[in-house]
Amino acid sequence: MDITTEVRPGANRYACGENILQDLPSYLAGFKKIAVITGEKSSEAFKKYYRKELHYPTYRYDGSSSHENAVELANKIEEAELILAIGGGRVIDTAKMTAEELNAELMVIPTLISNCAPFTPIVAVYHPNRTFKAMGFMKRAPFLTLVDSKFLLATPKDYFVAGIGDTLAKWYEIEGITRNLQEDEKTAYIRLGIASARAIQELLLKDAIPAIEDLENHKATPAFSRVTDTIIGLAGETGGFAASFGRSAGAHAIHDGLSYLESTHNQLHGKKVAYGILVQLAHTDNLDEIKNLKAFYQATGLPIKLKDLNVLETSKEALESVISHAASSSETFKMIDPKITSEQIYKAIQVVESL
Numbered sequence: 001m002d003i004t005t006e007v008r009p010g011a012n013r014y015a016c017g018e019n020i021l022q023d024l025p026s027y028l029a030g031f032k033k034i035a036v037i038t039g040e041k042s043s044e045a046f047k048k049y050y051r052k053e054l055h056y057p058t059y060r061y062d063g064s065s066s067h068e069n070a071v072e073l074a075n076k077i078e079e080a081e082l083i084l085a086i087g088g089g090r091v092i093d094t095a096k097m098t099a100e101e102l103n104a105e106l107m108v109i110p111t112l113i114s115n116c117a118p119f120t121p122i123v124a125v126y127h128p129n130r131t132f133k134a135m136g137f138m139k140r141a142p143f144l145t146l147v148d149s150k151f152l153l154a155t156p157k158d159y160f161v162a163g164i165g166d167t168l169a170k171w172y173e174i175e176g177i178t179r180n181l182q183e184d185e186k187t188a189y190i191r192l193g194i195a196s197a198r199a200i201q202e203l204l205l206k207d208a209i210p211a212i213e214d215l216e217n218h219k220a221t222p223a224f225s226r227v228t229d230t231i232i233g234l235a236g237e238t239g240g241f242a243a244s245f246g247r248s249a250g251a252h253a254i255h256d257g258l259s260y261l262e263s264t265h266n267q268l269h270g271k272k273v274a275y276g277i278l279v280q281l282a283h284t285d286n287l288d289e290i291k292n293l294k295a296f297y298q299a300t301g302l303p304i305k306l307k308d309l310n311v312l313e314t315s316k317e318a319l320e321s322v323i324s325h326a327a328s329s330s331e332t333f334k335m336i337d338p339k340i341t342s343e344q345i346y347k348a349i350q351v352v353e354s355l
Helices: 022-028 040-050 067-077 089-102 157-178 188-216 220-246 249-256 267-284 288-300 320-324 341-355
Strands: 015-016 034-038 056-060 082-087 105-110 122-126 134-138 144-148
Touching: 015 220, 022 040, 022 105, 022 188, 034 089, 034 188, 040 056, 056 067, 056 267, 056 341, 067 089, 082 341, 089 105, 089 122, 089 134, 105 134, 157 188, 157 220, 157 249, 157 267, 188 220, 188 288, 188 341, 249 267, 249 320, 267 288, 267 341, 320 341
Parallel strands: 015 144, 034 056, 034 082, 082 105, 105 144
Antiparallel strands: 122 134
16 A cells, blocks of 8 residues: 555545634534644634633644654643644644544644645654654545634735745646656546646736735735635645645755755745745756746745845855755655756756856
8 A cells, every 4th residue: 555646635624714713613513532732823823813712631742843743742642532733834744643643533723824734634744853854644634624714814924925835836846747747647636636736826826916915914805815725725635636746846855955954944844845946947947937937936025046045055065965865865856857966956056046
């Protein structure tokens, strides 16, 4: 059995709308033993909006999104029917691993619009020191993802922009992976993944800039809601439909490599992935597309240069840990180019830095 190749579209249920969190008690009905996993900032944001007490034992994750922390939390909880995750991507991924340890269902309340973690059965697993370790594949998807668009207007702009960058990668990664497939190699679900990724790209290029303005003006407009559902839901659908053909490629490999630079630890996942899109496009010699994206990146605040990610030393020696990891056999740049080398990745970075 290879769970990574299975079609797994996403959450069992996806409920969204303004003020939908007011119905939380009805969504929790039927579960007798519930434990909450959250973070300090996530908990504060939720309490400020929800204004009701949750009378369940509550546990804080340690910020790492590591399997070690998930096991520690599972040992503290001991037994649960439902894990209620309230937070951003790392909180949610920690809760997924904890729920799997306890053989419990998972309900997710995202406090940020920044990635598809609330929707998918996939986790980004880090070492306790917050360097990237591996992608993890849970046996269960979330039982329910509860998306309150009014609540999510509290998302900091940087996180929303990062979510746009992470989600934009869906098109460029799946296109890069599948461009050389023969027609008969494109199964029905791979084709559906390609179509959904194309829809994501078109939607973001049209709606992302006005949606950012709506966020700043605290207005839950149709454009804002479309971008919210795209970042949280549609991005997860792409990888769910196309499996390994629609999840990660060059852009995410660059993100993973950048995690080995301590100076990037305070940089958001989606912003590093967005820079990775440019590196992947440079490697595949799609320079015109980089130029096409430049205005969009500038208008949204996505990084165009390494200095935008707090990486000031750009010599090959300074980036050795980045390029060697991104080109490693365990990474997903090989989905774009099976013969990729660290030298080629460094050359692509140089191209991006020179444009």
